[in-house]
Amino acid sequence: MKLDRAGLTGLLQADDAAFAPVFERAGEVCRAQFGDTVRIRALLEFSNHCKRRCRYCGLNCANTALPRFRLTPDDMVHTALEAARCGYQTIVLQSGEDPFFTPDLLASIVGRIKRAAPGLAVTLSCGEFPAEAYRRFRDAGCDRYLLKHETADPDLYAALHPDSSLEERVGCLRAIKAAGLEAGGGFMVGLPGQTAQTIADDLLLLQSIPCDMAGIGPFLPHPDTPLGAEQPGSASLTLRAVALARLLLPQANLPVTTALGVLDPQAAGRVYEGGGNVVMRKVTPPHLRKLYQIYPASFPETTIEEGRRALEQSLRARGKIPV
Ligand code: 5AD
Numbered sequence: 385m386k387l388d389r390a391g392l393t394g395l396l397q398a399d400d401a402a403f404a405p406v407f408e409r410a411g412e413v414c415r416a417q418f419g420d421t422v423r424i425r426a427l428l429e430f431s432n433h434c435k436r437r438c439r440y441c442g443l444n445c446a447n448t449a450l451p452r453f454r455l456t457p458d459d460m461v462h463t464a465l466e467a468a469r470c471g472y473q474t475i476v477l478q479s480g481e482d483p484f485f486t487p488d489l490l491a492s493i494v495g496r497i498k499r500a501a502p503g504l505a506v507t508l509s510c511g512e513f514p515a516e517a518y519r520r521f522r523d524a525g526c527d528r529y530l531l532k533h534e535t536a537d538p539d540l541y542a543a544l545h546p547d548s549s550l551e552e553r554v555g556c557l558r559a560i561k562a563a564g565l566e567a568g569g570g571f572m573v574g575l576p577g578q579t580a581q582t583i584a585d586d587l588l589l590l591q592s593i594p595c596d597m598a599g600i601g602p603f604l605p606h607p608d609t610p611l612g613a614e615q616p617g618s619a620s621l622t623l624r625a626v627a628l629a630r631l632l633l634p635q636a637n638l639p640v641t642t643a644l645g646v647l648d649p650q651a652a653g654r655v656y657e658g659g660g661n662v663v664m665r666k667v668t669p670p671h672l673r674k675l676y677q678i679y680p681a682s683f684p685e686t687t688i689e690e691g692r693r694a695l696e697q698s699l700r701a702r703g704k705i706p707v
Contacts, residue, residue, distance in 0.1 A: 385406065385409075385631075387628070387631060387632055389581070389584045389585065389588060390584075392583075392584035392587055392588070392628055393580045393581045393583075393584045395624070395628060396580040396583055396584065396621065396624055396625070396628070397580045400620075403624060403627075406624075406627055406628070406631070407623070407624070407627045407657070407658040408658075409627075409631065410626070410627035410628070410630040410631055410658045410659035411627075411657050411658050411659065413630050413631060413634050413659070414630055414638075414658075414659050414660070414661055416634075417634055417635055417661070418661045419705070420703060420704050420705050421661070421704070421705045421706075421707045422656065422660075422661055422662065422663055422699050422704045422705070422706055422707070423474075423637060423661060423662045423663075423707055424472070424662075424663055424664070424665060424692075424695060424696075424699075424706050424707070425472065425474040425475070425476055425507070425639075425662065425663070425664045425665070426464075426467035426472040426474065426475045426476065426664070426665060426667040426688070427475075427476045427478060427664040427665060427666050427667060427668070428455075428460065428463050428464065428467070428475055428476065428477050428478065428666075428667050428668055429478050429479065429666065429668040429672070429673070429676040430454070430455040430459075430460050430477055430478070430479050430485075430668075431452075431453070431454040431455065431479035431480060431482040431484070431485060432450065432452055432453055432454075432479070432480055432675055432676050432677070433445075433452050433454060433479075433480050433482040433484065434479075434480025434481050434482060435480075435481050435482070435483060436480070436481050436511070436545070436548075437545075437546045437547075438534075438544060438545050439543075439544050439545075439546075439609060439610045439611050440544060440572070440575065440603060440605075440606070440609060440611050441606070441609065441678055441679075442606040442608060442609060442677040442678050442679060442680070443480045443676075443677070443678055444609060447608045447609065449608045450608070450675065450677060451675055452675075453672050453675055454482065454484060455669070455672075457489065457492070457493050457496070459669075460477065460493055460497075461493065461496045461497055461500065463667055463668075463669070463688075464477075464497045464500075464501065464504065464506075465497070465500055465501055466667070466688055467504075467667045467688055468501040468503070468504045470688050470689045470692050471692060472504070472667070472692070473503065473504060473505060474504070474505040474506075474507060474527075475497070475504055475505070475506055475507065475667070476507040476508075476509055476530065476664060477490075477493070477494075477506065477507065477508050477509065477510070478508075478509040478510065478530070479509075479510045479511075480510075480511070481510065481511035481512070482510070485510060487513055487516075487517035487520050487521070488520075490508060490510065490521065490524075491520045491521055491523070491524035491526075492524070494506050494508065494521060494524040494525055494526045495524040495525055497525075498524070498525035505527040505528065506525065506526050506527055506528075507526075507527060507528040507529065507530060507568070508521055508526055508528075508529050508530070509529065509530035509531070509568070511531065512531070512548070512552065512553070512556045513556070514559075515556075515559035515562070515563070518556075518559050518560050518562075518563040518565060519563045521563070521565065522563045522564050522565050526565060527565065527566060528565055528566040528567070528568060528596070528597070529560045529565045529566070529567060529568065530568035530569075530570075530597070530599070531553070531556055531557055531560065531567070531568065531569065532568075532569055532570035532571055532572075532599055533550065533553050533554060533557065533569050533570070533571055533586070533589055533590075534553070534570075534571055534572060534575075535550075535571055535572065535575055535578060535582060535586065536550070536571065536582060536585035536586045536588075536589040537550075537577075537578070537582045537585065538550040538551070540575065540577050540578065540582065541553070543577070544575065554589070554593075557569055557593050557595070558593065561593060566596040566597065567593055567595050567596055567597070568595060568596065568597035568598065568599065568637075569589070569590050569593060569595035569597070569598050569599075570590075570595075570597075570598045570599030570600055570601070570641075571583075571586040571589075571590075571598075571600060572601060572602065572603040572617065572643075573600060573601065573602050573603065573617040573618065573621050573622045573625050574602050574603040574615070574616060574617020574618055574621065574622075575603045575617070576603075576611060576614045576615075583621070583625055586625070587625065587628050587629055587632055588632075590629060590632065590633060590636075591632045591633060594633060594636075595633065595636060596636060596637065597636055597637040597638070597639070597662070598629050598633065598636055598637075598638055599638075599639050599641050600622060600625045600626050600629060600638070600641060601617075601622060601641030601642070601643035601644050602616055602617030602618065602619060602621075602622045602641075602643050602644055602647050603616060603617040603643075604616050604617070604643055604646060604647060604679035604680070604681075605679070606677070606678070606679045606680055607680065616647055617647070619644060619647050619648035619651035620651065622641075622644050622647075622651070623651055623654060623655060623658055626638055626655055626658060626659045626660055627658040627659045629659065630658070630659030630660075631659075637661060637662045638655075638659055638660050638661055638662060639660065639662035639663060639664060640652050640653075640655040640656065640660045640662070640663050642664065642681070643678075643679060646679065646681040653702065656702060656704060663695065663699075665691050665692060665695050666683055666691070667688045667691070670685035670686065670687070671685065673685065
């Protein structure tokens with residue numbers, strides 16, 4: 385099995401029978417690395433304000449139909465501590481690119497959380513910053529930074545992201561690594577104009593960084609965006625992309641993305657058999673979860689504690705050990 389550009393493209397296009405051994409192998413590599421454990425993370429969406437106009441994303445600033453919210457730093461710290469109390473060992477703080485949250489403010493929030501809960505790993509996911517900001521986050525105690533590259537095709541990237549380039553994006557990922565943070569990358573499967581070769585390039589880009597984590601999810605059309613009338617990405621192609629990412633990056637954390645769970649819950653369950661070892665649960669204040677509308681979806685408005693318990697139960701029912 386050759387995992388170069390041509391080999392990956394061929395495997396992404398192969399028929400199901402030809403791909404089955406690859407999927408199985410990805411599961412073996414994952415088990416050798418993580419056993420039956422699945423790492424669970426708390427996800428706190430703290431602002432849905434965004435200055436960007438990404439054509440696929442419901443948070444883009446041209447979407448005037450979406451009510452916007454922003455948590456206070458006190459509420460963020462409080463929620464992070466509640467997540468830690470409920471057993472989470474990692475919190476992901478995610479937002480749109482909201483100029484209200486300057487690097488200084490984000491660093492101070494991370495610092496407050498780390499002082500109050502030193503054992504809680506903190507991941508930021510708030511978009512692009514100058515290299516200096518990523519170093520400041522690290523100095524404040526931040527452990528990881530998530531920034532998906534979205535697509536490795538520079539022309540498609542430019543078409544989807546007005547006023548920004550793939551080069552800048554990859555530059556940010558390298559700056560994140562250089563700052564000593566773990567880097568989370570990732571991309572969407574099924575973007576209009578994407579080909580199997582693009583996905584092969586996406587996978588090789590993850591490896592070249594190299595990413596410590598990679599979120600790979602299907603594109604889901606949001607009606608209030610310019611891509612609202614397009615078709616969603618394929619669940620089975622998403623499963624293949626995750627399996628190939630596992631073979632290219634045996635030690636990486638590969639989440640079962642929320643987007644795949646929304647598109648096809650059964651396929652999402654299968655990711656655990658083909659390379660996935662991470663899952664995130666929203667700890668965003670329940671009434672705000674539906675407003676973090678990257679793509680259309682509804683989420684249970686359960687408490688942090690109830691959500692965690694339900695997740696642990698569903699993992700155990702699959703024979704997995706939540707950690
Ligand atoms: N469909 C699927 N995923 C999306 N994202 C943004 N918009 C969409 C969409 N319409 C993903 C991007 C982004 C992450 C926060 O959500 O990969 O990085």
